[in-house]
Amino acid sequence: MSFVEYSEIIQEGDVVIIFQGHESMMPIKVQSGAQTQTRYGAIRHSSDLIGQRFGSKVTCSKGGWVYVLHPTPELWTVNLPHRTQILYTTDIANITLMLELKPGSVVCESGTGSGSLSHSILRTIAPTGHLHTVEFHAQRAEKAMQEFKEHKVSHLVTVRNQDVCKDGFGITGIADAVFLDIPSPWEAITHAKSAIKRKGGRVCSFSPCIEQVQRTCEALLDHGFEEICTLEVLLRVHDVRTVTLPLPDFGPEEDSTDIPNTGNTSVICRTATPPREMAGHTGYLTFATKPRD
Amino acid sequence: MAESVNDSDAESRISFGDYVVLKRGDVFKSVQVENKKKVIFEKQWFFLDNAVGQLFGTRFEIEAGGSLKLKAAKHSGDSLDSKEAGQDNRHILDDGKSQKLTRDDIETLKEQGLKGQEIVQQLIDNSTTFKDKTEFAQEKYIKKKKKKYESDITILKPSTRLLAMMYHGREPGKICHLRYDTLAQILTLGNIHAGSKILVFETCAGLVLGSVMERMGGFGSVIQMYPGGGPTRAGMESFGFPSHFHETLHEFPLCKVNALLAGTLDLSEKDADGNRRSESSQETSGVSEERSSEPQSMEVSVDPQEEMRRVERERLREQKAQEKKVKMEEKRKKLASAAALLEGRNADGLVIASRFHPCPVLMGLLKFIAPSRPFVVYCQYREPLIECYTKLREQGGAISLRLTDSWLRHYQVLPNRTHPVLLMSGGGGYLLSGTTVAADAAKTRNQHKSEEPVAKRLKLDEISSA
Numbered sequence: 001m002s003f004v005e006y007s008e009i010i011q012e013g014d015v016v017i018i019f020q021g022h023e024s025m026m027p028i029k030v031q032s033g034a035q036t037q038t039r040y041g042a043i044r045h046s047s048d049l050i051g052q053r054f055g056s057k058v059t060c061s062k063g064g065w066v067y068v069l070h071p072t073p074e075l076w077t078v079n080l081p082h083r084t085q086i087l088y089t090t091d092i093a094n095i096t097l098m099l100e101l102k103p104g105s106v107v108c109e110s111g112t113g114s115g116s117l118s119h120s121i122l123r124t125i126a127p128t129g130h131l132h133t134v135e136f137h138a139q140r141a142e143k144a145m146q147e148f149k150e151h152k153v154s155h156l157v158t159v160r161n162q163d164v165c166k167d168g169f170g171i172t173g174i175a176d177a178v179f180l181d182i183p184s185p186w187e188a189i190t191h192a193k194s195a196i197k198r199k200g201g202r203v204c205s206f207s208p209c210i211e212q213v214q215r216t217c218e219a220l221l222d223h224g225f226e227e228i229c230t231l232e233v234l235l236r237v238h239d240v241r242t243v244t245l246p247l248p249d250f251g252p253e254e255d256s257t258d259i260p261n262t263g264n265t266s267v268i269c270r271t272a273t274p275p276r277e278m279a280g281h282t283g284y285l286t287f288a289t290k291p292r293d
Numbered sequence: 294m295a296e297s298v299n300d301s302d303a304e305s306r307i308s309f310g311d312y313v314v315l316k317r318g319d320v321f322k323s324v325q326v327e328n329k330k331k332v333i334f335e336k337q338w339f340f341l342d343n344a345v346g347q348l349f350g351t352r353f354e355i356e357a358g359g360s361l362k363l364k365a366a367k368h369s370g371d372s373l374d375s376k377e378a379g380q381d382n383r384h385i386l387d388d389g390k391s392q393k394l395t396r397d398d399i400e401t402l403k404e405q406g407l408k409g410q411e412i413v414q415q416l417i418d419n420s421t422t423f424k425d426k427t428e429f430a431q432e433k434y435i436k437k438k439k440k441k442y443e444s445d446i447t448i449l450k451p452s453t454r455l456l457a458m459m460y461h462g463r464e465p466g467k468i469c470h471l472r473y474d475t476l477a478q479i480l481t482l483g484n485i486h487a488g489s490k491i492l493v494f495e496t497c498a499g500l501v502l503g504s505v506m507e508r509m510g511g512f513g514s515v516i517q518m519y520p521g522g523g524p525t526r527a528g529m530e531s532f533g534f535p536s537h538f539h540e541t542l543h544e545f546p547l548c549k550v551n552a553l554l555a556g557t558l559d560l561s562e563k564d565a566d567g568n569r570r571s572e573s574s575q576e577t578s579g580v581s582e583e584r585s586s587e588p589q590s591m592e593v594s595v596d597p598q599e600e601m602r603r604v605e606r607e608r609l610r611e612q613k614a615q616e617k618k619v620k621m622e623e624k625r626k627k628l629a630s631a632a633a634l635l636e637g638r639n640a641d642g643l644v645i646a647s648r649f650h651p652c653p654v655l656m657g658l659l660k661f662i663a664p665s666r667p668f669v670v671y672c673q674y675r676e677p678l679i680e681c682y683t684k685l686r687e688q689g690g691a692i693s694l695r696l697t698d699s700w701l702r703h704y705q706v707l708p709n710r711t712h713p714v715l716l717m718s719g720g721g722g723y724l725l726s727g728t729t730v731a732a733d734a735a736k737t738r739n740q741h742k743s744e745e746p747v748a749k750r751l752k753l754d755e756i757s758s759a
Contacts, residue, residue, distance in 0.1 A: 004486060004487075070665045103511075213706055231702060235699050236697060270679055284704065
């Protein structure tokens with residue numbers, strides 16, 4: 001198992017995702033001799049997990065069962081322990097496309113935060129790319145390094161504990177793309193520019209507030225960035241359900257010799273409805289291109 | 294750490310045969326660089342020959358005659374700044390008479406060889422109301438005129454981003470109206486990455502296939518399932534992938550899926566493709582017919598010239614038959630290699646994006662996917678995906694089913710003029726995503742894990758929707 005490569009059989013040391021039902025998943029680290037409690041009972045790692053195929057059903061001690069899934073960055077995003085507010089898959093997907101990330105890309109990111117985007121980037125740039133991620137909070141930087149190691153991706157990433165606005169990313173002229181999710185991104189634009197390759201590259205800044213966006217766009221323009229574009233994207237979920245709609249009774253029809261229909265008094269519809277509430281805002285995404293030097 | 298590494302220049306320079314993306318403002322077009330070939334883009338025509346040897350990302354002007362010329366270095370200061378500006382538009386009359394230059398005047402200026410920026414300056418100088426406009430209105434005016442009269446184009450290296458935006462802007466019908474942010478979701482939800490084995494079924498001109506291949510980076514394998522005679526790949530070619538990427542691409546016809554699943558797919562040399570066999574037999578019978586007719590004519594005429602021509606015809610016929618044989622063998626080999634990849638039923642992901650009804654496609658192709666792997670189905674419409682969702686719930690074998698679409702909005706960000714852009718995309722299509730799990734025979738499980746609220750009244754006769 002690794003977050004950048006699929007495998008078939010669960011092994012000791014793997015991180016797996018236990019699926020107990022919709023919106024109820026949890027990550028666990030597989031250890032010989034260990035046990036994990038679920039709402040359906042206990043799972044014994046040695047007998048129930050190690051040697052089993054990913055995707056198989058595991059019966060728990062109380063008789064209920066769960067599925068064991070191979071980790072993916074998307075599953076990780078919805079199950080990881082939050083140290084900060086994180087980016088969700090919808091934004092991550094667009095960032096990946098608009099920054100033109102692919103295997104071999106060299107990417108700079110700050111702040112690392114809880115590593116949600118980091119894991120997705122690593123999956124996309126593997127096996128030949130590299131991620132340089134900067135986090136100014138010492139413990140979060142440490143935790144990120146630990147997780148990358150556990151998830152078998154540390155060879156693809158370098159974590160630096162420093163302030164990107166003052167000290168930059170720690171490298172220059174080698175990045176294809178730079179991503180900023182920090183309180184004052186306009187202060188890091190100079191460093192973003194110098195981190196990017198001479199032949200040019202892409203930059204993205206994520207900010208919840210429009211004022212931040214305005215200052216960032218101004219800084220991008222001042223530094224000669226082109227194709228500056230700001231957008232926001234929101235996911236709408238459609239809940240599929242079967243609904244039964246009663247039919248009205250207008251009474252028996254005049255002049256009708258037919259036997260009144262006492263059969264169907266409702267109609268069944270297979271449809272989808274929006275949830276009561278939805279995420280209305282995560283942040284604004286600003287993209288730009290650094291032209292060739 | 295390492296200083297700037299020398300970018301391999303060769304990779305950054307435009308060559309003949311390269312696929313490139315032309316850009317003018319927000320409009321894109323994908324073309325192949327060919328010797329002396331006329332290209333039409335944004336109402337201008339030109340030749341790309343002068344671009345060869347230049348770096349990707351270079352800006353060009355189009356000269357009279359259609360040749361490209363490198364654009365001089367950008368002027369940092371906007372020489373079009375006016376000194377005077379008004380406060381508001383209360384006194385500005387919109388009578389259509391404020392511009393003194395006529396269309397003919399402008400054409401004359403163009404013929405005289407005036408550059409775009411100079412024409413814009415002329416328009417400003419000959420506008421009676423320009424100095425009364427507010428600074429914002431002046432900026433907007435200049436931007437609008439520049440867009441019309443400055444005809445610079447930039448030549449870019451293709452990428453999913455550029456091609457997806459191009460197709461969505463120019464020919465959305467060809468890609469089932471798949472908007473680029475929806476494509477972004479497909480690639481991420483599908484966990485498309487290097488080293489995996491992905492099944493793709495699409496009728497999006499090859500755009501989806503190309504974007505999957507870009508994310509695989511030439512590692513792993515992609516099997517394109519195709520309906521009908523052969524796979525469509527024009528959009529994929531536009532990515533300009535290096536040749537080794539093509540080695541990871543396989544194709545398999547939908548019409549042989551059942552045979553493969555049943556284990557009855559014949560991959561022997563004689564029977565590679567039923568059609569071909571009858572064709573070639575027609576060919577051979579045709580040849581033998583002619584052969585049999587020839588000796589008769591030979592008896593009649595002993596003309597040596599005629600003899601030579603006959604021998605030449607024979608040779609050509611045999612050569613063609615040989616070529617056909619080689620092609621058939623190639624096709625058979627390709628089918629066999631694709632079948633080998635599919636047989637294990639352990640593919641790592643499935644992407645469907647087509648004009649076909651997604652339900653049967655999904656149910657058919659899911660059989661080839663390993664457990665604990667993601668699948669994503671795109672459809673321009675919602676109801677077919679509702680059907681897929683329902684079927685999957687009944688059948689089992691999939692969890693975390695989600696029917697989604699995304700809402701996309703662009704913003705204009707300018708000092709004191711920041712607001713969402715006026716025109717917005719109405720829709721970008723729908724996605725059904727999920728994860729496979731070990732197939733389960735017992736249907737009772739689904740009731741146990743039902744995600745919907747249980748119906749409160751007894752279900753009466755189901756009235757099927759069309």
